[in-house]
Amino acid sequence: MAELILKDLHKSYGSTEVLHGVSGDIADGEFVVIVGPSGCGKSTLLRMIAGLEGITSGEVRIGGRVVNDLEPAERDIAMVFQNYALYPHMSVRQNMAYGLKIRGLPKAEIERRVNEAADILEIRQYLDRKPRQLSGGQRQRVAMGRAIVREPEVFLFDEPLSNLDAKLRVQMRLEIRKLQERLGVTSVYVTHDQVEAMTLGDRLMVLNAGHVEQFGTPLELYERPASVFVAGFIGSPAMNFLPAEGIEGGLLRLESGATLPGARGAGPVTLGMRPEHLIADSEGPIRIRVSVLEQLGSNTLVHGTLEGTEREMVASLPGIHQIPEGEVLGFLIRSDELHQFDAATGKRL
Amino acid sequence: MIENRPFLNILTHLVMILGIVMIAFPIWITFVAASHDPIRMTQVPLPLLPGDQFFTNMKNTLFGRGLSGTEIAPVWLMMLNSLVMALSIAIGKIVISLLSAFAIVYFRFPFRMGFFWLIFITLMLPVEVRILPTFQVVADLGLLNSYTGLSLPLIASATATFMFRQVFLTIPDEMLESARIDGAGPMRFFWDILIPLSRTNIAALFVILFIYGWNQYLWPLLITTDTSMTTIVMSIKQMLESAEQSPEWNIIMMTALLAMLPPILVVVFMQKLFVKGLTETDK
Ligand SMILES: Nc1ncnc2c1ncn2[C@@H]1O[C@H](COP(=O)(O)OP(=O)(O)OP(=O)(O)O)[C@@H](O)[C@H]1O
Ligand SMILES: [Mg+2]
Numbered sequence: 001m002a003e004l005i006l007k008d009l010h011k012s013y014g015s016t017e018v019l020h021g022v023s024g025d026i027a028d029g030e031f032v033v034i035v036g037p038s039g040c041g042k043s044t045l046l047r048m049i050a051g052l053e054g055i056t057s058g059e060v061r062i063g064g065r066v067v068n069d070l071e072p073a074e075r076d077i078a079m080v081f082q083n084y085a086l087y088p089h090m091s092v093r094q095n096m097a098y099g100l101k102i103r104g105l106p107k108a109e110i111e112r113r114v115n116e117a118a119d120i121l122e123i124r125q126y127l128d129r130k131p132r133q134l135s136g137g138q139r140q141r142v143a144m145g146r147a148i149v150r151e152p153e154v155f156l157f158d159e160p161l162s163n164l165d166a167k168l169r170v171q172m173r174l175e176i177r178k179l180q181e182r183l184g185v186t187s188v189y190v191t192h193d194q195v196e197a198m199t200l201g202d203r204l205m206v207l208n209a210g211h212v213e214q215f216g217t218p219l220e221l222y223e224r225p226a227s228v229f230v231a232g233f234i235g236s237p238a239m240n241f242l243p244a245e246g247i248e249g250g251l252l253r254l255e256s257g258a259t260l261p262g263a264r265g266a267g268p269v270t271l272g273m274r275p276e277h278l279i280a281d282s283e284g285p286i287r288i289r290v291s292v293l294e295q296l297g298s299n300t301l302v303h304g305t306l307e308g309t310e311r312e313m314v315a316s317l318p319g320i321h322q323i324p325e326g327e328v329l330g331f332l333i334r335s336d337e338l339h340q341f342d343a344a345t346g347k348r349l
Numbered sequence: 350m351i352e353n354r355p356f357l358n359i360l361t362h363l364v365m366i367l368g369i370v371m372i373a374f375p376i377w378i379t380f381v382a383a384s385h386d387p388i389r390m391t392q393v394p395l396p397l398l399p400g401d402q403f404f405t406n407m408k409n410t411l412f413g414r415g416l417s418g419t420e421i422a423p424v425w426l427m428m429l430n431s432l433v434m435a436l437s438i439a440i441g442k443i444v445i446s447l448l449s450a451f452a453i454v455y456f457r458f459p460f461r462m463g464f465f466w467l468i469f470i471t472l473m474l475p476v477e478v479r480i481l482p483t484f485q486v487v488a489d490l491g492l493l494n495s496y497t498g499l500s501l502p503l504i505a506s507a508t509a510t511f512m513f514r515q516v517f518l519t520i521p522d523e524m525l526e527s528a529r530i531d532g533a534g535p536m537r538f539f540w541d542i543l544i545p546l547s548r549t550n551i552a553a554l555f556v557i558l559f560i561y562g563w564n565q566y567l568w569p570l571l572i573t574t575d576t577s578m579t580t581i582v583m584s585i586k587q588m589l590e591s592a593e594q595s596p597e598w599n600i601i602m603m604t605a606l607l608a609m610l611p612p613i614l615v616v617v618f619m620q621k622l623f624v625k626g627l628t629e630t631d632k
Binding site: 050051052072078083087088098103146 | 521523529542548
C-alpha cells in the first residue's frame, strides 16, 4: 500500500522539453487516469514513474521513498503495456511466474499466487497455452495477471485496451475498475479516450503539451473545467465556445448582438456552453438557426449556427423532436452552467 | 498460372530430369566406385553398377591403413578432426556473434558505432585475403597442428553478427521493458528471452556455418603438417597425389562419400527444427 507523489517532473530529449513540470499527489489506493491528446507526454510520464525513462529533473516518490535512481524492478510497480508484451515462447503460467522466479520466491508460493490470479481473471484453463494461442482479450487478461502476481505497490497501465474491439473494451474497462477496487492498489492509467477516463478514474490528470491543465475528479472537470482545453476535452458532444464581450451592467454581448447576464469581468471572454445545458425557450437570447438534426432516441442533437453569424453550435434536447431546417430556435442557459474563460489565456474566470 | 499444354509439360519435366541427372550422376559414380575392388576400378570400361565390396571398402577406409604405401591417417580420425573443426567454427561463430549483436543492439557504450564499423570491415577480410598474416600469428602462438589453430581464426563473423542484429531489432522494445520490470538483468534477458526468440535463426545459421566449417580446405592445408591433424576434405586431394602407383579409386571414392555424409545429416536433421521453428515464431 503506497501513495505516489510526483514533484515538478521535467523530461527533455536533447534540447526538446516534452514535460514541463508535472506535479500531483496520488493517494494510497486511488485510481488516477492520465488523459490528453496524442503526443502530450502521457506515456513518457508513466514510463518515468515506471523507471523505464530517465527523470531529467523532479522527483517520484512511491510510499515515501524517492525512487528516481531505482531500477524498475526495485520500485515495486507492475506495468501493463498496450501490446501486452507477453513473452511469446513462454506459456501463460511461465509468463506470470517469470518475475517471481527471478525474485527467488519459493516454488509453492509462486504456484499459489499464479493460481490465485488466474482464478480472479478466469484464465485458469489457459495456463498452459502460449500467448499466440489466445485471443486479444485473453492476452490482455494474462498481461494483467502478470501484474497482479507481483503484488506491487502501484499498477501502471499504458492504454491497455486500445487493441481491443469496442464491446470488449467496455467490458474490460469495468473489470479493471472492479479488480482495482478489490485489490485496493494505487493505479495510474493512461488513455486518450475521455469516456474511458471519466468512467475509470477517481481523479483525472488532464495533460496538454507537457503541462497539467487540471487534476480533479471527473465531476469537477465537467462542472468547473479550469481551461478551454479541459472544457473542450471532457464531455460529449463537445462544449460550444462563443466569443463574447463583457459590457457595462454586468452583461455579456454575443457576436449576434444578444446579451446574457452574469459577466465576471470586462473585455473579451470565451463563453463555454455544454449542449445539454442549453434550454429551449422561445424567448431565449441564444438563437440558433437549425441545419442538421441527429436523432439519438433519448435525445436530439440540434446542429446549427448562431443566428446572424457563421459560428457552429450544438444543442441537445431531451426526447424526440422534428424541426425543419432553417428554423430559428431560442435557448437559455443557467448562469451557473455558463463557463467563462479569459479570451487570451483560456483560463477559467 | 495454370497452363495445360502437354508439350510444355513434357519439356519442363525433361529439363528438370536432366538437371537431376547432371547432379546425381557423379554421386552415383562415386558410390559405384566405392563398391568395387581396386582391380576392377583400373579396368576399362568403368563399371556403372555397384559391386559387392562396399562394406569391405568402408571398413578398410575408416579403420584400415587406407591407401597402401602412404602415411595418411585413418579416415575415422580425419572425420573426427573435421567434425571438431566444423563444430568449433559453427558454435564459436554463433556464440561470438550473439554476444556482439547483443552488445551493439542493447548497450550504449563509448565508440559503439566504431566497433560496429570495425566488425563491418571484417566482412571484406575473409581468411583467404588475410591468410599470410593470420598464419604468422597462429604460428607465433604455437597453434599449428591444433584444433584451436584450425578453428579460432575462422570464428569471427560479421555476417552472423549482422544477422543477429537484425533479429534483435525485430524484437519489440516492450519485451526488454517488461523483462526489466520483472527484474531480469542483462544476461538473464539474453538467456531467457533473446536466445529462445532467436532459436530458429540460430538453427539456420548452424547449418550454414557447419557446412562452411566442414568444407574448409585452404586453411587446414596450411596449418596442419602432422598427419594426425589432417581433415577429411583436404585429405582427398592428398590421396590422389600421394599414391605411388595408380590411385586406389575405391578407397578415394569411399572417402569422398564419407566426407559428404555429415553435412547431409546436419541438413536432414536440422530441417525438422527449421520447419517447426518457422511455423512457431511470432514476436
Ligand atoms: N525517444 C524520444 N526522443 C525524442 N522525442 C521523444 C521520444 N519519445 C517521445 N518523444 C516525444 O515526446 C512527446 C510525448 O510522447 P509520448 O509518447 O509520451 O506521447 P503520448 O501522450 O503517450 O501520445 P500517444 O497518445 O500517441 O501515445 C512526443 O511529442 C514525442 O514526439
Ligand atoms: Mg502513448
